[in-house]
Amino acid sequence: MAKKTTRKTSRTPASSTPGKPRSTDKATIANLERLGSTVAKVSVSGKDPIVDVPTRTLSNTSFNKRKRTLEMGDATQQRELFNLNQAKKFMQTMLLASGTKELVEAGKTTSLRGMYYKCLHTIAGTKEKTLGDQSESDAVLEDLEVMLGSLREELHLFAKKAGTMVGNITVIDSGDEIDCRRMGSGGYAIPSIVEPDILQFKKCDAKFVLHVEKNTVWSRFNEDKFWQKHNCILTEGGGQPPRGVRRLLRRLHDELKLPVYCLLDCDPWGHYIYSVIKQGSINLAFESERMAVPDAKFLGIRALDYDRCELTDDVQIALNDRDTSRAKQIAAYPWFAQNKPWQMEIAKMLKNGFKMEVESLITKDISYVTEVYVPERLRERDWLD
């Protein structure tokens, strides 16, 4: 763990207010204008309008073992207007780029659903809609992210908000100073967009971040004032953490040099959550570059805890066929495939034949997880990497 130090970022507090431009907006708008004027120039010169879309497939993704991050290759696909198979998608690309530009210029944000509605209309003189359903706009927006080199959040788009934070840190969110040491039993709701122009770190005394899977477990840790006793930040992401939570973990790790420890269930779902926090999803390698925390540690629950913690069979939930095949899929992910401890972990879980939830540790004692389990793992530096 990092040494205990009080960090104060030099960043000036919140210059951005909702409705006012953010510092990255200028670059985003410039990128959007470049895209538009390239297409316009080609068109007026009488050539076929074409845009290059970086290929978001597994074959164009590689795992950089040294940096332990997913990286996108240089492959691109051309999207043409005068091609019957691509004309609609070309139109949608321009439409959503234009919709995004309006949004950024207005200094407002919206959800993917909102963006879908914003760009949905009947094409003049036809009965054809610009978009079939939201999956079409979502896919094009992902294309735009990689084409422009802008995170979705920089395009002023947000995903579902979920997750809470408490602990030894003060943040500034849209100009409001929020002391996460005084957030009661509820906590600070982590926003969907936590980019530096919206959220700044002010005073942080914490030594590390403990991220737990479920808010019920988070409540146990908060109630037992774990973050006070162990000088840390406590986060949860409501199961699979949304982008805002992942990006926040990444920023806490990068900018404040805080180690991130994850406490998740011993099951394929828990392993997958860890995998997403650590590396992101394979087909969104682009976002992983700014959202993944390759150094995140998996503190537990471990398959060997059944014996080590002397648990009873009350904690066992039998693995079903789906769990087993999912576990094997996860074991084959590039960052797990050549990681011997992880191979052993998954093999041990499969040999056990059962899953275990963090909440099942209550069979030992209601505060066993906060008073014994996690402190022991941290003291012994016993985790999976």
Add this chain to the structure above:
Amino acid sequence: MAKKTTRKTSRTPASSTPGKPRSTDKATIANLERLGSTVAKVSVSGKDPIVDVPTRTLSNTSFNKRKRTLEMGDATQQRELFNLNQAKKFMQTMLLASGTKELVEAGKTTSLRGMYYKCLHTIAGTKEKTLGDQSESDAVLEDLEVMLGSLREELHLFAKKAGTMVGNITVIDSGDEIDCRRMGSGGYAIPSIVEPDILQFKKCDAKFVLHVEKNTVWSRFNEDKFWQKHNCILTEGGGQPPRGVRRLLRRLHDELKLPVYCLLDCDPWGHYIYSVIKQGSINLAFESERMAVPDAKFLGIRALDYDRCELTDDVQIALNDRDTSRAKQIAAYPWFAQNKPWQMEIAKMLKNGFKMEVESLITKDISYVTEVYVPERLRERDWLD
């Protein structure tokens, strides 16, 4: 709407700290002890141990039209130890009552899942488990609520946490003062348990509460500082609001006399959310007495908005068969059945043949919902009751 006044509750701030007894704990423990000693007395006197469990069925529930609340009748069922069909459930009732007492005495809280694990073990000398799965402990805990006359939260049990709040109010949560006017873009995460011994209202200037269905819509209202311009409190419950959010709305309404306006989708799901906020669920009439907000208003989206707001067919989502039958079920609920405006609303939606989401108003303008739609409805006092 209520007149604008600054309210300061006379309640003394947070005497309760997690781990310390709450003011209602004494009564809860007394109730639990009464249950235990009644069974013990009967047993030592050589009679068959029996407990009376209030009947939680539709037939034992009535809708009080004057008070507009659901009420439970007096019917009870006997649960006997020496009855092969009831012995296990009798044992589970005692086991969970005992587990709850331990929890309250320890001054700790847990989830229903945690309580299940806490009471799960193999019965000595057998291979039989005390509980099959969590549904068994959940049902018995609901029995205990009505037997003891204690809300689940008073038994220190909490449901999933979801939902956020911002606005012109300061609250005290577990001794921490939280100014909901300075909560940035994230907001204050509404706790699972908001009983008065955990959460107190301090300074409230707000005139009303606007509750919206989705956090994406909530973000639009927060970003546009709607609560500042219209002097209100803004809440969301992540879809179907969890108990903590419902109980908070009830307390804001009861104690601070704030009207509660709901902005939900024009579909059976939105109508059902309104119904649960307003009246609770029929088979949990007991909890409705302290969680429902019978005065809550439905601001929209209304079926007539399609014409009134001059929306395009882009906003239409066709009703499927399941929607149609669900709409008819909801129309038959006691509080809707004799409510003519609601009968007309549901009939109009069925006649339209389509649903509409709040987010679809973005087809007018990104801030149409915050700058036109809701202000107009409020000004014209145009809502369903």
